Amino acid sequence: MTPLLTVENLKAGFPTRTGLVEAVRGVSFTLGRERLGIVGESGSGKSQTGRAIMGLTPPHARISADTLRFGDTDLLALSPRQRRRLRGKRLAMILQDPKYSLNPVMTIGRQIVETLLTHEKLSSRDAKAKALSMLEAVQIRDPERVFGLYPHEVSGGMGQRVMIAMMLVCGPELLIADEPTSALDVTVQLDVLDILDRLVRERGMGLIFVSHDLRLVSSFCDRVLVMYAGRVVEELDASRLSEAKHPYTQGLIDCLPRIEADRHPLPVLQRRKEWSL
Numbered sequence: 001m002t003p004l005l006t007v008e009n010l011k012a013g014f015p016t017r018t019g020l021v022e023a024v025r026g027v028s029f030t031l032g033r034e035r036l037g038i039v040g041e042s043g044s045g046k047s048q049t050g051r052a053i054m055g056l057t058p059p060h061a062r063i064s065a066d067t068l069r070f071g072d073t074d075l076l077a078l079s080p081r082q083r084r085r086l087r088g089k090r091l092a093m094i095l096q097d098p099k100y101s102l103n104p105v106m107t108i109g110r111q112i113v114e115t116l117l118t119h120e121k122l123s124s125r126d127a128k129a130k131a132l133s134m135l136e137a138v139q140i141r142d143p144e145r146v147f148g149l150y151p152h153e154v155s156g157g158m159g160q161r162v163m164i165a166m167m168l169v170c171g172p173e174l175l176i177a178d179e180p181t182s183a184l185d186v187t188v189q190l191d192v193l194d195i196l197d198r199l200v201r202e203r204g205m206g207l208i209f210v211s212h213d214l215r216l217v218s219s220f221c222d223r224v225l226v227m228y229a230g231r232v233v234e235e236l237d238a239s240r241l242s243e244a245k246h247p248y249t250q251g252l253i254d255c256l257p258r259i260e261a262d263r264h265p266l267p268v269l270q271r272r273k274e275w276s277l
C-alpha cells in the first residue's frame, strides 16, 4: 500500500551572512495512518522538518529532497498555490502557540465559519450550527460564548482546542502537530492528546507529533524518530526504546526513570470516552 507520506533525503538550509545554516540534513522516513513522534533537543531540526513537509518555510529557504510524496502527490512539483490548497484541505499543521495561527481581529466563531464556507456550501445559519458542534467536539463546554470571543480572550488550552476544531473542519489526512501541548497544564494537555488520539483512531489520520519530550512521545506515539543536529539518528518502535543504539538516544533514555515499567505514564490512551468526532 502507498504510504501516506514518503520522505527521502529531505534537506532544509537557510542562507545567512555567515554561510548556509543546514537545519535539516538528509531526513528519510515513511508515515502510514499512525502516530509518529519526532523528538530531539532544541535546534535539532524538528520544526523545520515539519515546515518543509507542509511547504511553510520562508521563501529564501533551500528545500530539496529525493522524494517528498503525500500519497501519490509529489509535493515538490506543486506550485505554491496548489500547495496552499492542499494545506487547507488534506494537510494541516498546528503550532505550540495557537495565537500565531488564529486571526487576532476576527472572532473565533467567524474564523471557523469562514473556514467551513470555503469547504462546504452552507447557509450562514447551518454554518454557525456546525461551527458550534465543532467547538463541542473538542470539549469546549460553552461553545456559544467562545464563538463570540477573540483569540486574545481565550486561554492557551482553549486556543489549542479551537485550532483543532478548525482543523476538524478541513478533515486532514495528515496533521503535523508541533509542540501542541508544551504550553499547557497537564490536564489540558491530556485533553488535547485525547482529541488527537481519537482523530488517528476514528478518522484514520496520520499524525506527526513534534516534541522535545521523549517521555510524552514514547507514551503517545507508535514510532519515534530521534533527531540530532539536523539528522535522524534513530528510528524506533515506541515500545522498544530500550533497544536504542545511538548514544544520543541512549542519553535521552537514561534521563527517563523507569521507562519500561512506566510505558504509559499518561492515562490518555486509556481514557477513551464514547464520543465521536
Ligand SMILES: Nc1ncnc2c1ncn2[C@@H]1O[C@H](COP(=O)(O)OP(=O)(O)OP(=O)(O)O)[C@@H](O)[C@H]1O
Binding pocket: 014, 016, 021, 022, 023, 024, 040, 041, 042, 043, 044, 045, 046, 047, 048, 049, 058, 212
Ligand atoms: N529562518 C532561519 N534562518 C536561519 N536559520 C534558521 C531559520 N529557521 C531555523 N533555523 C535554524 O535551523 C535549526 C533547526 O531549527 P528548528 O526550529 O527546526 O529546531 P527545533 O528542533 O524545532 O528546535 P525547538 O525545539 O527549539 O523548536 C536551528 O539551528 C535554527 O537556528
